[in-house]
Amino acid sequence: MTATISAATRQDTLTARLATLRADREQARAETIPAGVGDVADRATNVDSLVRLGVLDERIALVEEELAAAQQPNARPDHDGAAVGDVVTLDFGDGPEAFLLGSVDEAGDGLDVVTPNSPLGQALRGARAGSTVSYTARPNRTLQATVLAVS
Numbered sequence: 005m006t007a008t009i010s011a012a013t014r015q016d017t018l019t020a021r022l023a024t025l026r027a028d029r030e031q032a033r034a035e036t037i038p039a040g041v042g043d044v045a046d047r048a049t050n051v052d053s054l055v056r057l058g059v060l061d062e063r064i065a066l067v068e069e070e071l072a073a074a075q076q077p078n079a080r081p082d083h084d085g086a087a088v089g090d091v092v093t094l095d096f097g098d099g100p101e102a103f104l105l106g107s108v109d110e111a112g113d114g115l116d117v118v119t120p121n122s123p124l125g126q127a128l129r130g131a132r133a134g135s136t137v138s139y140t141a142r143p144n145r146t147l148q149a150t151v152l153a154v155s
Contacts, residue, residue, distance in 0.1 A: 021109040022067045029060040067109050085130040086154045088120050093153040100152050
């Protein structure tokens with residue numbers, strides 16, 4: 005089974021995710037209680053809200069980077085192997101499974117996502133169809149997968 009995800013679909017998914025994250029950020033900002041107001045419990049809520057705002061800001065920045073990268077023309081030759089944004093079909097020994105090599109913010113197209121910085125994602129970057137990749141899932145546990153297709 006070979007699945008593909010178009011650049012337009014990827015961009016639409018990221019744009020929708022960015023809008024959701026920005027709305028979540030505005031809601032979290034509105035719920036943040038100004039410092040110095042209220043009792044100790046209110047100030048604790050304020051700290052939690054500020055942490056949430058920081059996390060949302062980081063996620064927004066990552067999605068904006070992904071969108072910017074998606075708008076760059078893909079000039080890499082086909083022989084360079086798997087890269088972020090590709091759909092990779094793998095066999096872990098029990099049949100083919102397709103994964104999107106990308107951000108969790110791109111999930112939702114019926115494909116599971118392998119993030120590029122995960123152990124499997126790092127092993128997949130640059131892998132070509134027909135190759136076998138090895139990765140360490142946890143200490144003392146090395147796994148292998150055969151790359152069936154990259155699209």
